[in-house]
Amino acid sequence: MTSSPTARAVAPVSLRATGATRRRLLVQSVFKSLFGLAALFTILVTVLIVVSLVVPSVEFFREVSLARFFSTEAWAPLFNPPRFGVWSIVSGTAWITVIAMVVAIPLGLGVAMYLSEYAPPRVRSVVKPVLEILAGIPTVVLGFFALFFVNPLLVQRFWPFGTVSTFSGLAAGLVVGVMIVPTVASLAEDAMKAVPRGLREGAYALGSTRREVTTAVVFPAALSGIVASIVLAGSRAIGETTIVLLAAGSRPTLTWNPGDQMQSMASFIGFAGIGDQPTGSIGYLTIFAVGLFLFVITLGLNVLSIRIVRRFREVYE
Amino acid sequence: MTSTTVEGAPARTIDLSSSTSVSRRLADVGFLLFLWLSLALALGTLVVLLTDVFTEGRPRLTWELISNMPSARPARAGIQSAIFGSLWVVGITAAISLPLGIGAAIYLEEFADPERWSNRLIELNVQNLASVPSVVYGILGLAFIARGPLGLGFTVITAALILVLVVLPTVVIASREALRAVPTSLREGSLALGATEWQTVQRQVLPAAIPGIATGSILSTSRALGESAPLLLTGALTFVTFNPGGLDSAYTVLPIQIFRWVSEARLEFRPLAAAASVVLLVVLLGMNATAILVRNRFEKKL
Numbered sequence: 049m050t051s052s053p054t055a056r057a058v059a060p061v062s063l064r065a066t067g068a069t070r071r072r073l074l075v076q077s078v079f080k081s082l083f084g085l086a087a088l089f090t091i092l093v094t095v096l097i098v099v100s101l102v103v104p105s106v107e108f109f110r111e112v113s114l115a116r117f118f119s120t121e122a123w124a125p126l127f128n129p130p131r132f133g134v135w136s137i138v139s140g141t142a143w144i145t146v147i148a149m150v151v152a153i154p155l156g157l158g159v160a161m162y163l164s165e166y167a168p169p170r171v172r173s174v175v176k177p178v179l180e181i182l183a184g185i186p187t188v189v190l191g192f193f194a195l196f197f198v199n200p201l202l203v204q205r206f207w208p209f210g211t212v213s214t215f216s217g218l219a220a221g222l223v224v225g226v227m228i229v230p231t232v233a234s235l236a237e238d239a240m241k242a243v244p245r246g247l248r249e250g251a252y253a254l255g256s257t258r259r260e261v262t263t264a265v266v267f268p269a270a271l272s273g274i275v276a277s278i279v280l281a282g283s284r285a286i287g288e289t290t291i292v293l294l295a296a297g298s299r300p301t302l303t304w305n306p307g308d309q310m311q312s313m314a315s316f317i318g319f320a321g322i323g324d325q326p327t328g329s330i331g332y333l334t335i336f337a338v339g340l341f342l343f344v345i346t347l348g349l350n351v352l353s354i355r356i357v358r359r360f361r362e363v364y365e
Numbered sequence: 366m367t368s369t370t371v372e373g374a375p376a377r378t379i380d381l382s383s384s385t386s387v388s389r390r391l392a393d394v395g396f397l398l399f400l401w402l403s404l405a406l407a408l409g410t411l412v413v414l415l416t417d418v419f420t421e422g423r424p425r426l427t428w429e430l431i432s433n434m435p436s437a438r439p440a441r442a443g444i445q446s447a448i449f450g451s452l453w454v455v456g457i458t459a460a461i462s463l464p465l466g467i468g469a470a471i472y473l474e475e476f477a478d479p480e481r482w483s484n485r486l487i488e489l490n491v492q493n494l495a496s497v498p499s500v501v502y503g504i505l506g507l508a509f510i511a512r513g514p515l516g517l518g519f520t521v522i523t524a525a526l527i528l529v530l531v532v533l534p535t536v537v538i539a540s541r542e543a544l545r546a547v548p549t550s551l552r553e554g555s556l557a558l559g560a561t562e563w564q565t566v567q568r569q570v571l572p573a574a575i576p577g578i579a580t581g582s583i584l585s586t587s588r589a590l591g592e593s594a595p596l597l598l599t600g601a602l603t604f605v606t607f608n609p610g611g612l613d614s615a616y617t618v619l620p621i622q623i624f625r626w627v628s629e630a631r632l633e634f635r636p637l638a639a640a641a642s643v644v645l646l647v648v649l650l651g652m653n654a655t656a657i658l659v660r661n662r663f664e665k666k667l
Contacts, residue, residue, distance in 0.1 A: 158403025186591030287498020
């Protein structure tokens with residue numbers, strides 16, 4: 049090393065950690081462990097969720113057998129005598145989710161394909177933030193919209209099959225569908241954008257139109273990400289509480305008419321929680337049993353979506 | 366699993382001979398119409414929703430709405446305690462969740478060895494936590510924070526802690542993305558000049574990632590502000606006509622006050638619910654706009 053005049057003022061070069069360096073390394077290890085603890089905290093949260101759900105659920109299933117829980121008995125755990133047939137709220141959840149997906153899959157994928165393959169940059173720069181605004185509308189406002197606008201002005205007027213009550217699974221499901229459109233759209237668009245340009249250019253060079261490139265080249269190539277976006281959106285629909293609670297009512301019904309009042313698993317939890325059940329009562333324990341069921345379902349769906357992405361992803365380059 | 370499977374991607378071949386060019390053009394136009402229709406429906410719903418809430422709430426959008434306390438009489442009811450409740454709860458939520466989430470993100474992105482099983486577990490775990498329905502966090506809050514071990518009751522701090530758990534995964538994921546967007550060359554340059562890893566993070570990586578982290582933080586905080594489901598389980602629905610005086614005070618928040626009014630049997634409360642929704646939406650849109658501005662402003666710099 050040549051010693052220029054200014055270098056002399058600097059501390060002598062040494063490979064041993066000097067006082068200043070040692071202090072720096074100490075500071076570093078302090079921050080490193082603080083941040084590591086923050087990361088570990090996320091594991092603690094999962095442990096807490098599992099423990100807080102499982103312990104009361106075990107107590108619940110000591111009083112109510114699994115066979116009874118999964119029987120066709122009515123669902124009325126807060127009444128006297130209580131009834132514990134969970135299928136009524138499982139079917140409510142299924143209705144809401146199916147209706148929501150019927151809305152969200154075509155709309156979400158349509159928006160995603162438009163944004164990824166068709167939209168000029170200027171349109172894109174407007175549509176993306178507007179979609180984010182839609183994603184940020186609080187569910188309580190969406191519930192208001194479902195109950196006071198969608199149900200009386202659209203569903204009750206134009207639904208051709210069967211009667212629609214003041215609270216309806218149909219209106220709730222439609223609005224839950226609107227809620228998850230941005231989820232499908234943005235995740236599916238990400239997946240399609242990740243398809244390499246060479247594939248598109250090859251198809252165009254063979255004389256394909258834009259539609260053919262989109263549906264026959266980009267869509268299949270991005271399929272794993274698209275399916276994952278749908279699975280994730282579905283799990284959000286299953287867990288949605290406030291919209292369903294406000295717009296679908298609170299009477300669980302095992303029904304084939306989507307215009308009926310219905311309760312989902314998530315909206316039952318909200319409903320029972322509002323009622324402030326005394327600790328340890330069977331009504332209190334039911335919240336945890338249903339919560340555990342809901343947690344297992346959404347966890348399963350999430351694991352599934354991660355697996356789909358890993359297993360079926362086309363790896364380019 | 367082979368790494369290069371390009372030939373597997375375009376699964377269907379396009380048969381040009383069997384389709385006349387007219388029917389192909391028709392299909393093209395039909396498809397484009399479908400795309401436009403889905404875009405119009407998605408954005409149109411948003412416009413209809415905003416218009417509906419605003420027109421229904423307009424008669425009650427007065428200063429009294431903000432200055433009055435909730436009341437059993439619809440003519441005199443307002444949202445003062447809900448606004449203060451939201452400020453308290455969301456303020457504490459942000460103060461806890463942001464340092465915690467950003468810290469975890471820095472660890473995972475800058476210090477952790479991504480190949481180690483423990484770090485992969487944490488990563489997978491954060492992803493899972495993000496997909497847990499928020500009402501389940503309410504159950505955890507009921508069992509562990511409001512009652513049970515912590516026993517904090519149905520108070521401001523209970524609500525804030527629950528919302529910390531709800532938004533934490535979002536903060537971690539958004540901050541990680543911001544950190545990942547910082548070019549590796551910046552880190553290498555700093556390390557090559559003799560800076561420690563922490564000095565590199567503190568002086569090079571964090572300043573470069575701040576816009577992205579800020580955007581994610583604002584969006585997560587706005588999510589906490591609009592969240593209602595988990596708080597239904599911890600007594601937010603009780604009738605509160607006073608502003609919170611501290612961490613152990615009873616509380617209500619804006620979304621919950623709106624929930625109360627929507628589920629009221631008396632229809633006089635409906636315009637109130639709409640007006641309070643407008644207030645909530647204006648605040649949220651403001652936060653969203655700020656986040657987008659921050660992002661657009663600094664996006665091109667790197």
